[in-house]
Amino acid sequence: MANVIEHHRHIIDFTLSSLLRRKGKNGALLLVYAVIVFILASVLFFSHALRREANLALSESPEIIVQRTMAGRYQTVPIFWSDRIRTINGVISVRPRLWGYQYDSVFQANYTLTVPAEHPPEPGSIDIGSGISRMRGAYPGDIISFAGHDGLPRSFTIRNVIDHESELLTSDLILLSDKDYRDFSGIPADQATDLTLRVRNPREYSTIAEKITRMFPEARPILRTEILRTYDALFGWRSGLIIVIFSAAIFAFAVFAWDKATGLSAEERREIGILKAVGWETSDILLMKFWEGIVLSLTAFLVGTILAYAHVFYTSVALFAPVLKGWSTLYPVFRLTPFIDLGQVATLFFLTVVPYTVTTIIPSWRAATIDPDAVMR
Amino acid sequence: MKQLSLVSILVLVLVSTVFGSDLRKAGPKDKCPVCGMFVAKYPDFAAQIHFRDGSTIHFDGAKDLFKYYLNLPRFAPGRKPADVSAVFVTSYYDLAPIDGISAYFVAGSDVYGPMGRELIPFARETEAREFLKDHKGKVILRFLDVTSTLLKPLD
Numbered sequence: 001m002a003n004v005i006e007h008h009r010h011i012i013d014f015t016l017s018s019l020l021r022r023k024g025k026n027g028a029l030l031l032v033y034a035v036i037v038f039i040l041a042s043v044l045f046f047s048h049a050l051r052r053e054a055n056l057a058l059s060e061s062p063e064i065i066v067q068r069t070m071a072g073r074y075q076t077v078p079i080f081w082s083d084r085i086r087t088i089n090g091v092i093s094v095r096p097r098l099w100g101y102q103y104d105s106v107f108q109a110n111y112t113l114t115v116p117a118e119h120p121p122e123p124g125s126i127d128i129g130s131g132i133s134r135m136r137g138a139y140p141g142d143i144i145s146f147a148g149h150d151g152l153p154r155s156f157t158i159r160n161v162i163d164h165e166s167e168l169l170t171s172d173l174i175l176l177s178d179k180d181y182r183d184f185s186g187i188p189a190d191q192a193t194d195l196t197l198r199v200r201n202p203r204e205y206s207t208i209a210e211k212i213t214r215m216f217p218e219a220r221p222i223l224r225t226e227i228l229r230t231y232d233a234l235f236g237w238r239s240g241l242i243i244v245i246f247s248a249a250i251f252a253f254a255v256f257a258w259d260k261a262t263g264l265s266a267e268e269r270r271e272i273g274i275l276k277a278v279g280w281e282t283s284d285i286l287l288m289k290f291w292e293g294i295v296l297s298l299t300a301f302l303v304g305t306i307l308a309y310a311h312v313f314y315t316s317v318a319l320f321a322p323v324l325k326g327w328s329t330l331y332p333v334f335r336l337t338p339f340i341d342l343g344q345v346a347t348l349f350f351l352t353v354v355p356y357t358v359t360t361i362i363p364s365w366r367a368a369t370i371d372p373d374a375v376m377r
Numbered sequence: 378m379k380q381l382s383l384v385s386i387l388v389l390v391l392v393s394t395v396f397g398s399d400l401r402k403a404g405p406k407d408k409c410p411v412c413g414m415f416v417a418k419y420p421d422f423a424a425q426i427h428f429r430d431g432s433t434i435h436f437d438g439a440k441d442l443f444k445y446y447l448n449l450p451r452f453a454p455g456r457k458p459a460d461v462s463a464v465f466v467t468s469y470y471d472l473a474p475i476d477g478i479s480a481y482f483v484a485g486s487d488v489y490g491p492m493g494r495e496l497i498p499f500a501r502e503t504e505a506r507e508f509l510k511d512h513k514g515k516v517i518l519r520f521l522d523v524t525s526t527l528l529k530p531l532d
Contacts, residue, residue: 089507090470200472201421203488207511 008291011284015291018271029256030300036253037304037352038311039246042320044344045312047239049336054231058224062095062196063205065227066212067220076191081216085195088211090204096192098181102146102174107135111146113174115181123177126156131171133161146174149186156180242320258359269367276372282365289364293357301353305345313338400465400474401425403435410434410452411441412492421472422490424498427463428456438490439466439482439498440531443523464520466498469508478520481505484531485515494531496523 019026066085068077082094098115111132121127128138138144138158145155162170182189199208209221243250272285311317313336403416403423416423416435424442426434434453436442442464445452464477469488475498482496483505489495496518499505505517518527 089504092471201470203421204470211511 008287011287012291012295015288015295018288019292019295026296030296030303032253032256033297033300033352033356034303034307036250037301037348038307039242040250040352041305041308041348042311042317043239043242044348045308045340046317046336047235048341048344049312049339051232051235052339053336054235055228058228058231061224061227063199063202063224064197064209064212065222066195066197067222068194068216068218069220070218075218076187076193077195077219079190079192081219082192082195084215085197085212088208088215090199090201090208092198092200094198095196097194097196098178098185098187099193100185100187102184104146109135109172111172111174113176113181113184115178116175120177121159121175123179124157125159125177126180127160127162127173127175128158129162129170129173132174133158146184148184154180154184272364272367273370273372273374276368282368285368286361286365289360289368290357293360294353297353297356301349305348309338309340312336401427401433407435409437409441411444412437414491419491420467422467422495423474424466424477425464426461427465428460429462430460438492439477439496440490440492440494440528442466442477443496443528444525447523447525447528468500468504469497470499470504475500480520482518482520482523483509483512483514483516484518484527486512488512496531 066077066081068075068081077096079096082096085091086094095117097117100113102111102113103109104111109132126144128144133139136144140158140160142158143155144158145153147153156176162173162175176184181187187193197208199205205223205225209223212219212221275285275288276282311319316336403420403425405415405417407416408414409416414437416437419437422438424436424439426436426442426446428434434445436445446458446461446464449456449458465474466477466480466482467473468475468480477498480498480500481502481504482498484496485494486497486508488497497508497512497514499508502517508514509517
């Protein structure tokens with residue numbers, strides 16, 4: 001056993017010094033390779049983190065949301081609808097919700113205002129998201145003011161700063177009481193933003209949605225499964241866009257790697273010939289080439305993945321943020337929750353390291369089996 | 378949520394005092410004696426029969442429960458219908474266990490259980506009627522109405 005390890009150690013030793021001898025060429029290969037892995041990993045990590053944030057948010061979202069439309073545009077919902085909808089079999093509960101957006105022209109940020117179902121703040125006090133707290137330098141106990149629907153400022157005492165697992169959805173959040181929100185937004189007392197339904201049996205979703213539209217033709221029921229599908233499509237589309245943009249780079253790398261991997265340069269063939277002449281076995285040469293492939297691709301893989309991790313979770317995807325999260329450019333800055341899916345890293349590994357290592361083996365095997373005399377002549 | 382669990386505890390207490398038997402959750406190894414499926418995977422349709430000797434038989438749907446109950450000599454030799462102490466089925470709208478003897482069953486609907494066409498249980502008749510209308514059901518049955526002949530077209 002010790003012998004085998006020793007054998008491998010010597011071969012790796014030789015491989016490393018042989019790689020160092022051609023610093024320029026191998027360095028360039030490593031750099032391009034690492035950049036490609038970095039781009040792919042960034043896109044993967046980012047779209048996955050976004051999808052996870054969305055899932056986190058939606059796991060607690062109601063099974064069905066009912067909105068009202070007029071002339072195809074969104075309207076507030078009359079609260080009396082909830083009593084009628086509650087009579088539908090299979091509906092466990094109906095809750096009118098109050099929420100909306102507010103643009104702050106001073107700080108150029110968009111806030112999401114919500115009246116929470118449980119433990120809403122007292123009238124006059126609010127809870128704010130960590131993003132708003134950072135941006136306005138406001139902490140619990142401070143008094144903060146926002147301009148309402150009529151342009152007049154309203155001041156609130158901050159009760160809490162929300163600290164939540166998913167920052168994307170809470171960073172711009174303001175929680176306030178029912179009374180304050182109606183005063184702030186101008187929504188009349190008999191109206192709500194939308195209705196949320198709890199339904200126990202998933203088989204009944206579509207039947208209930210159908211009954212609601214029959215009851216109120218201007219109602220627009222939205223199922224949670226539909227929202228999930230939309231999010232998935234959106235994130236899938238965005239990450240696809242990035243891949244398309246960089247596909248030229250990936251293609252260039254493929255050509256480069258293919259060239260490097262399949263055709264051995266005359267110099268390398270000569271080296272193999274000399275090694276055989278001094279007594280190396282074919283298997284030793286293959287082992288050397290194998291280690292060479294591993295060293296190159298593993299280094300590139302690790303460097304690329306680690307950089308991508310830092311890029312996605314510490315700099316919030318600074319490089320391709322404009323493409324990936326177009327809808328949130330107005331929002332206060334947010335940081336994604338670091339999360340790594342092992343399956344994803346494995347996919348990346350098998351798509352980059354393994355093919356590269358395998359393709360380098362075949363040409364070296366061809367060179368290694370030729371007579372050294374023929375190679376060196 | 379708190380209210381809901383309180384209500385369900387109340388219902389359970391009520392049921393157990395009336396029938397002298399508690400609902401028993403199907404374990405991962407409980408199999409339906411009629412079709413052989415593991416019951417715990419399909420909680421939305423689960424049903425069970427309790428016998429006076431304290432044993433519980435789990436089913437993956439009301440249909441298999443009836444097949445068993447109507448053919449005791451084959452599935453449980455030596456047991457009589459009189460030995461049954463309680464029957465529980467899962468109501469469709471609430472996915473909650475209800476008393477099977479007083480339940481309403483809709484046959485011929487477009488809702489399928491783990492074993493295909495099912496008898497869908499409801500606690501109230503109004504629910505059963507509404508379901509029959511929404512899901513193209515054919516007939517509403519009580520526990521004692523169900524016969525082997527009626528089960529035939531469900532297979």
